[in-house]
Amino acid sequence: xxxxxxxxxxxxxxxxxxxxxxxxxxxxxxxxxxxxxxxxxxxxxxxxxxxxxxxxxxxxxxxxxxxxxxxxxxxxxxxxxxxxxxxxxxxxxxx
Numbered sequence: 001x002x003x004x005x006x007x008x009x010x011x012x013x014x015x016x017x018x019x020x021x022x023x024x025x026x027x028x029x030x031x032x033x034x035x036x037x038x039x040x041x042x043x044x045x046x047x048x049x050x051x052x053x054x055x056x057x058x059x060x061x062x063x064x065x066x067x068x069x070x071x072x073x074x075x076x077x078x079x080x081x082x083x084x085x086x087x088x089x090x091x092x093x094x095x
Contacts, residue, residue: 005077012070016063023059026052 030052037045 002077002080005073005080009070009073009077012066012073016066016070019059019063019066023056023063026056026059030056 030049033045033049033052038048039045
């Protein structure tokens with residue numbers, strides 16, 4: 001169980017960074033599209049802005065969900081490891 005929680009915490013940590021970087025990229029693209037439209041057609045600019053905004057919102061939500069799950073894994077690791085006995089040195093007992 002501990003190895004599963006460690007691996008899940010590591011995976012969630014990786015996923016958080018992916019979503020956080022995706023959020024920052026989409027935030028930058030959104031600001032760039034607002035300042036400098038990609039085409040002369042207004043409906044195409046609205047479509048591009050809609051795509052970038054949805055991507056930003058998706059990355060923001062997923063970053064929060066992944067972060068909450070990572071926190072839950074760490075809380076689970078805390079409660080599991082709190083009740084573990086400390087290792088006892090029994091090497092010299094038989095001699």
